[in-house]
Amino acid sequence: MSLTKEDKLRMDVVDGAKAIFKKGLVEAGEGNVSVRNGKKEEFFITPSFNQYSTLTKDEIVHLNFDGTPLSAGKLPSTEAKMHIAIYKSRPKVQSVIHTHSTFASMFSTVRKSIPIIMEEMYIFLGGSIDVSEFGIAHTEEIGQTALNALKTKNAALLANHGVIVCGKSIDHAVKFAELVEKLAKIYWGALQIGEPKTFSNENLERFEKLYESLFANYPRSMRGKKG
């Protein structure tokens, strides 16, 4: 039996959710994964109280950008409003992932940004990983605080909460969620043994060109407001 286009998107959410669960970036019942439904103002998101290990495509919730369910079944993730805020402001974003991965969450609690310490960090994520203002979970407000911290980039820390990433595909978003946690571990470890160094402007310009051509997904209107 061949899957419909919408079933394939539901499967993308399931596969992405299981990937971040297997990597230990979320525990059962926390975090969320979504994909946009093509050019429509709709998306598919993991359900509230998602158990990950037993997740099936029939549990994935189809919503429009008002938050109205377009399918019967489970309740959507309580962070759906944050995903909606990002899809509305960043039209090229096809997937959003939120995790509570441990090392990144540690930095979010002390509200310490992760500076540009690795080449891959700039190329995939667009620069430093900054911390948002504190926003109450499950509100539209946290969506706006996430966007303010993301600026033109693909990852940010949510103050005293966790991680938000966005990508041009589910594969990109999964990769970014993994990378944020890896970078947080590296930075944490580096701080124990010395002072991490950053790159020359010449190198940063080279990384930026790669970011712009491969992974950037912010609107043209934001050019010149780079963070």
Ligand SMILES: [Zn+2]
């Ligand atoms: Zn959360």
